[in-house]
Amino acid sequence: MNKINSACALCENKNCFIQKLPSQRLSWVDAKKYTVCFPKDQNIFWENAEVNGIHFIKNGKVKVFSSGLNKKDKVVRLAGDGHIIGHRGYGAEQYPVSAATLSESTICFIDNGSLYELFMTNPVFTYTMMMFYSQELRKSEQRAKYNSQMSSKERIIAALLYAKETFGYSQTDLNAQILNVYLTRSEIASIADTTAEEVSRTLTILESEKHILKKGRNIQLLNEKKLLDLIRDYGIYDNADS
Amino acid sequence: MNKINSACALCENKNCFIQKLPSQRLSWVDAKKYTVCFPKDQNIFWENAEVNGIHFIKNGKVKVFSSGLNKKDKVVRLAGDGHIIGHRGYGAEQYPVSAATLSESTICFIDNGSLYELFMTNPVFTYTMMMFYSQELRKSEQRAKYNSQMSSKERIIAALLYAKETFGYSQTDLNAQILNVYLTRSEIASIADTTAEEVSRTLTILESEKHILKKGRNIQLLNEKKLLDLIRDYGIYDNADS
């Protein structure tokens, strides 16, 4: 976990929030930020831990989750390159969620004090960030609504499409639309608000219906459009930006 | 629906967001804002309508809801004096939700342009607002998590406590802790993500357990602490601020 900072101005993630700052501000951020590489399956921050700042994914795959009571963890969000994480905690004393890497990931961290200085001096930046929160709120409540109305099968399809939206397809075989992330049945269940057994059953059914192919944790979406049709009425799990 | 503006500086809702502005800015807002009195059971804005600004409840009771598919509407939020409504839509083209009065309500409206000017010139105001969104996001996801883990009975209890948190008890009989809002069984069901029949059944059970008394739509919480205990493990439906 060495500090491996590089210049924000050279970062390939142009959708990253920091890029909303005036360009002359970026080198100031370079001096303040702290970039670290995490191996797979490692926590970036913990639920109930003190919030010291906000994290940005330079590259990698991350799941954000919170611990249930007697039940399993609940995955709240998936995030990939350029996405922000930990913003749920910003303004609170403690993180309401944990974040862990699903693959090796490089994470940039900016502390509360530096952020506050940026917010106080860059109204457009702050405004953009506020609009992002507003959008996140809309998504969160749309999901809540759909979760309460969709069947478990529909929720599982939505979870698959959400994973695709966030991480895209594997680059190793460009023709096969294989989800570019390894999720256990339990993790998919957690996203879809159901059980691992139900996910297993449903994936088998979806395969028999020729909607997907599965080989272990590799899941291939044979016809994304048709899957979308199956849940079209509910809108889409969307993770297009940040 | 006549314009009945009065000075923000004299408003009794000190928790209203506008009060976060420097006091010399309030008269500027007075000139921009538009205050209207709505009768009971009237829409303030409609889902999918164009978003023109943000509303603040000077006094009254409001429900925010979105239409399901084939199912009934889903109540997303209850709001009372000093609370902000319509902020979910801010930054979007269209409202993701509708809002309707549960009682006669006086609503202040500020248009997008004026808000933008305020946001660009008052960093602390913008920051406070952003932190509010952040908090709303946390609440929304906490609720989503709990909804997926609680039983219908627990969700209904949570809905009752949420109504109490938002609107308090009726002032007509100070000793009886009667919820200060008339909600139909369907509306309670919508908050608790269940059916009207289930609410009816559960209220009967809660009454037999001496937790509540009900007389039509008047619901009296006999022992708020005990009700809280029943769902303690899940945290509280909280609507403390704005």
Next chain:
DNA sequence: CGTGCTTTTGAATAGTATCAAGGCCGGTGG
């Protein structure tokens, strides 16, 4: 080549939604 974890599949169960019918109440008009 075990060993332990994940996945699959089956069977039983529990929790809710759905459907249906009757009762209560408040409001309206005679």
Next chain:
DNA sequence: CCACCGGCCTTGATACTATTCAAAAGCACG
């Protein structure tokens, strides 16, 4: 003032979805 009407509430019976429990099979790893 009373009777009627319609909407909301209550209650019961039924159906069904999804969770739980259990057991076997698959797989990855040392």
